Structures are given as structure tokens and as C-alpha cells.
Amino acid sequence: MAKINLKASIISDDGVLNINTSGIRSKNKIIYKENNVTVTLFIHSNRIEMNRCCNEYEIYLIFDKNKDTISTYSLFGNSKKFSLETSIQKLKITKNLIEIIYNLEGNKFEYKLEVEDL
Numbered sequence: 001m002a003k004i005n006l007k008a009s010i011i012s013d014d015g016v017l018n019i020n021t022s023g024i025r026s027k028n029k030i031i032y033k034e035n036n037v038t039v040t041l042f043i044h045s046n047r048i049e050m051n052r053c054c055n056e057y058e059i060y061l062i063f064d065k066n067k068d069t070i071s072t073y074s075l076f077g078n079s080k081k082f083s084l085e086t087s088i089q090k091l092k093i094t095k096n097l098i099e100i101i102y103n104l105e106g107n108k109f110e111y112k113l114e115v116e117d118l
Helices: none
Strands: 002-012 015-025 029-034 037-043 047-053 057-064 069-075 081-093 097-104 107-117
Touching (some): 057 097
Antiparallel strands (some): 057 069, 081 097, 097 107
């Protein structure tokens, strides 16, 4: 696993979150911390799987360039798992850049991750 520097941004109707941090990258996986949330990305040629986990919840998002998907949301301490309709408007995947514009249950999000090898 290689150490990397990351610049991440998430834009939604609720505001903008910008993160500058370090993380690790293996062949097709990136892991980093976003405040108290651990973010794990599994990167494929036309698909990104994103797991966001903290003490309170876990959300597993699936972004597929070719189709709408179902993501899941779980609250810890509650055995219920919620299904979330996820539709993609843009999915760009390169070695050092990931851009995703998507709707999650009708709410628009823009996610951008810039990666720099150390």
C-alpha cells in the first residue's frame, strides 16, 4: 500500500465539505479519514463502491456508469438497513481523479477526489 495525499469535496444542498488529508492506496482501493468518518473506495473501470463508516452509521454507495443502483444505509444500534436509490449523472475515473455527480433519493451530490502520490 502506498501513502497518498488527498483533496476531497462533497457538494450538496446542505453545503460544501472540503477535506485535505492523507490516505493509502492499494491496487484498486483508497482509504482515508474524513473527520470521524472512514472512507473506503473500491475502484473499477466503470464502477466505484464507496463505504463511509463512523460510530453512528455505515453507508455503502454504489456508482455504476451504466445503470442506476441501490445503495444501503445502516444505523448502528438499529438492525434496520435502508435501501437508497442512486442515479449517476457523471462518473469520471482516472488514476489521480474521481468525479461523481449523483442523485441519492432525489438529493443531488457532487463528489470530487484528487489524489497525489507521495
